[in-house]
Amino acid sequence: MPNIRGTIGTKRMNAEPLAGIKGELSGLKNKKVLIVEDDKFLRYLLAIKLEQLKDQGVEVFPTGDTDEALETARKVNPDVIFLDIVMPGKNGYEFLKELRGELQFKDTPVIILSNLTNQDNNERTKGLNVSAYLVKA
Numbered sequence: 084m085p086n087i088r089g090t091i092g093t094k095r096m097n098a099e100p101l102a103g104i105k106g107e108l109s110g111l112k113n114k115k116v117l118i119v120e121d122d123k124f125l126r127y128l129l130a131i132k133l134e135q136l137k138d139q140g141v142e143v144f145p146t147g148d149t150d151e152a153l154e155t156a157r158k159v160n161p162d163v164i165f166l167d168i169v170m171p172g173k174n175g176y177e178f179l180k181e182l183r184g185e186l187q188f189k190d191t192p193v194i195i196l197s198n199l200t201n202q203d204n205n206e207r208t209k210g211l212n213v214s215a216y217l218v219k220a
Contacts, residue, residue, distance in 0.1 A: 113140035117161035119152040119178065120145070120196065121170045125219070129165060129196075149178035160187060163214075168197040179211050 120126040146152040168175035192214040
């Protein structure tokens with residue numbers, strides 16, 4: 084079996100998902116991160132990657148639906164939230180609107196993770212204080 088961590092030309096290749104962003108995630112030091120993602124595989128990947136920062140005090144709280152996420156948010160008061168939009172039951176917009184209605188979450192950074200483009204969601208996220216928008220596909 085070939086080693087996927089080989090080299091291409093003079094560039095080093097690393098096949099580990101999100102391998103190059105550990106330094107960029109260092110701003111999460113001593114933070115509580117809530118993940119709201121219904122896709123088990125994506126939730127697992129993101130949680131595993133963020134848990135690599137455990138030595139920097141990062142705590143990760145993965146949730147699979149918006150009801151569980153709201154309950155978890157109220158318990159742990161996360162410092163940042165990664166939020167999927169298309170969810171079964173209450174969608175990400177509804178979750179975010181309800182979350183923003185609670186004083187302690189008014190300014191909590193929320194990073195939207197979605198298969199929908201930012202252009203598709205621009206109107207719906209206005210006024211909801213979204214920090215960043217990442218397209219998954």
